[in-house]
Amino acid sequence: MLDQGKATRAMIWIMAIMVFLTVLAAALGLSTTRATQTLDRDLAGRLTVQVVEGNAARRDDQVARILTGVRRVPGVGAASEVDRAQLAELVRPWLGDAGLDPELPMPAMIDVDLADGADSRVAAIELVVRGIAPGARVDRHVAWLAPVRDFLALLGWLAGGLVLLMLVATGAVVLLSAKSGLDTHRDTIDVLHMLGSTDPQLSRLFQRRIGADTLMGGAIGATAGIAVVALLQVQVATLGSGVTQGASLATTDWILLAAIPIGYAIVAMVAARIAVGGQLRKTL
Amino acid sequence: MANIVQFENVGLRYGTGAETLSDVSFTLASSGFYFVTGNSGAGKTSLLRLLYLAQRPTRGLIRMFDEDVVTLPRKRLPGFRRRIGVVFQDFRLVPHLSAYDNVALPLRVAGMPEVDIDEPVREMLAWVGLMDRADALPATLSGGEQQRVAIARAVINRPDMLVADEPTGNVDPVMAERLLHLFEALHRLGTTLVVATHDIALINSVPSAHIMRIEAGRLDDPSGALRHPPKRADH
Numbered sequence: 001m002l003d004q005g006k007a008t009r010a011m012i013w014i015m016a017i018m019v020f021l022t023v024l025a026a027a028l029g030l031s032t033t034r035a036t037q038t039l040d041r042d043l044a045g046r047l048t049v050q051v052v053e054g055n056a057a058r059r060d061d062q063v064a065r066i067l068t069g070v071r072r073v074p075g076v077g078a079a080s081e082v083d084r085a086q087l088a089e090l091v092r093p094w095l096g097d098a099g100l101d102p103e104l105p106m107p108a109m110i111d112v113d114l115a116d117g118a119d120s121r122v123a124a125i126e127l128v129v130r131g132i133a134p135g136a137r138v139d140r141h142v143a144w145l146a147p148v149r150d151f152l153a154l155l156g157w158l159a160g161g162l163v164l165l166m167l168v169a170t171g172a173v174v175l176l177s178a179k180s181g182l183d184t185h186r187d188t189i190d191v192l193h194m195l196g197s198t199d200p201q202l203s204r205l206f207q208r209r210i211g212a213d214t215l216m217g218g219a220i221g222a223t224a225g226i227a228v229v230a231l232l233q234v235q236v237a238t239l240g241s242g243v244t245q246g247a248s249l250a251t252t253d254w255i256l257l258a259a260i261p262i263g264y265a266i267v268a269m270v271a272a273r274i275a276v277g278g279q280l281r282k283t284l
Numbered sequence: 285m286a287n288i289v290q291f292e293n294v295g296l297r298y299g300t301g302a303e304t305l306s307d308v309s310f311t312l313a314s315s316g317f318y319f320v321t322g323n324s325g326a327g328k329t330s331l332l333r334l335l336y337l338a339q340r341p342t343r344g345l346i347r348m349f350d351e352d353v354v355t356l357p358r359k360r361l362p363g364f365r366r367r368i369g370v371v372f373q374d375f376r377l378v379p380h381l382s383a384y385d386n387v388a389l390p391l392r393v394a395g396m397p398e399v400d401i402d403e404p405v406r407e408m409l410a411w412v413g414l415m416d417r418a419d420a421l422p423a424t425l426s427g428g429e430q431q432r433v434a435i436a437r438a439v440i441n442r443p444d445m446l447v448a449d450e451p452t453g454n455v456d457p458v459m460a461e462r463l464l465h466l467f468e469a470l471h472r473l474g475t476t477l478v479v480a481t482h483d484i485a486l487i488n489s490v491p492s493a494h495i496m497r498i499e500a501g502r503l504d505d506p507s508g509a510l511r512h513p514p515k516r517a518d519h
Contacts, residue, residue: 191376194338195393195437196366198359284340284358 011177011210015217016224018173019264022166023225023257027232029159030256031247036152038246043141043149044117045077049110049129050137056105062133063108069128075115076125082109117142170264171271174214178206178275193283203276207269214268218261226257287311288445288476289335294344296330296501304330305501308344312445312478317471319487320480322498328480329373329449331498335478336370336447337361349444366394369443369475373450375434377422383433384409384418390441408436411466413459427454435463445476452483464489 053059289312296305412432452460497504
């Protein structure tokens with residue numbers, strides 16, 4: 001019953017842009033959440049014991065005793081000394097081949113995998129290590145990467161905030177659009193009122209139109225947004241970094257991104273109902 | 285005959301200006317035929333707006349179909365409006381809808397299934413002689429054709445009361461006579477008609493009709509005929 005004008009086309013493209021941006025923000029939020037979860041899962045139960053001892057024989061003895069002692073601690077999945085060649089490889093950028101010199105007093109490293117990162121388990125391991133080598137250090141991987149994890153979490157919250165802002169902005173756009181639509185169609189609405197149309201009937205006219213426009217615009221925006229995110233995921237996969245691998249989206253994440261237009265359409269329809277109902281109540 | 289409309293000391297004021305209507309009291313009998321006359325600006329359109337519930341009075345009592353419509357909750361007004369057909373002076377056709385769809389509007393608003401709409405709409409369009417213009421948009425219709433569409437739209441759902449503002453203002457004498465026959469047919473079917481007009485010929489062609497003359501916002505009814513129908517006052 002309402003005229004389909006240029007405003008409709010504009011609404012579709014506005015919604016397409018809003019949904020496109022929301023899909024990008026949501027993808028950022030979801031991938032950083034995934035990355036944070038991966039970090040938490042991978043690092044929570046891992047720690048490294050660093051045995052600093054200038055005397056190689058004593059160091060090796062301490063390492064052997066620590067390995068034996070740590071393996072007896074409940075909840076320890078694995079404990080192994082990091083290969084010296086691997087350590088030399090790590091310091092090669094700074095020391096060159098000198099790192100391979102057995103006389104070089106390099107600390108020994110022991111990787112320990114725990115069933116979980118409970119403080120009590122870590123404390124038990126620290127007790128064992130300190131009893132054997134008082135100068136040894138026990139480093140939790142979680143502590144090392146805490147700034148990275150915090151940054152990822154911050155990005156996740158930021159993305160969530162952006163999605164919320166976009167939803168609020170969409171609601172505001174719809175409110176304004178519905179009010180403007182009421183003004184544009186004032187004569188038609190007056191006639192429909194005089195013919196006995198109820199407020200819900202008139203609201204439905206706007207709801208349907210705005211919902212359809214939002215769905216259409218949302219489908220365009222979501223398709224474009226998902227294509228961009230998929231492209232980025234392919235790029236991320238080629239990086240081969242542990243953290244970025246953890247940022248890969250799961251199937252449920254893709255479904256969530258694809259459902260954004262539906263969420264937008266619901267928000268738009270509710271906003272339209274509120275706007276139109278409010279305006280109509282001001283008339284007789 | 286039962287009264288379907290009762291006005292008691294009704295006053296209407298727009299904003300803070302003087303009263304447009306003052307102390308208007310009358311009753312309209314079911315199946316009555318009433319002409320509303322008066323000079324331009326006398327308050328005819330305001331009176332009609334009160335009758336088709338586009339306006340609430342500033343004071344006084346208005347009862348319609350046995351209910352006080354002044355205090356009637358807003359959400360109940362649509363039900364009353366569906367019982368009142370309105371022919372607006374400026375037609376108020378929906379410009380992007382065809383003549384057919386404009387005529388079908390009241391039925392759609394009332395929730396009639398689409399399959400049941402076609403027959404009465406075509407019948408009504410044929411009746412006002414516009415069957416061949418069913419698909420035409422209002423902008424492509426002449427003033428007279430638009431008015432006939434407006435009349436068809438007003439009467440298609442057989443209202444209890446038809447309120448028409450200058451219905452013959454834009455039609456030729458032949459069409460005016462056809463419209464009059466339509467009004468009389470509706471009248472015979474039991475519809476109460478309230479027609480605002482300056483057309484003396486139209487008024488004279490319905491001798492049984494009552495005349496409500498408005499002057500400066502007051503109803504001129506010295507004989508009391510409008511308050512005590514059905515006798516028609518001589519004019």
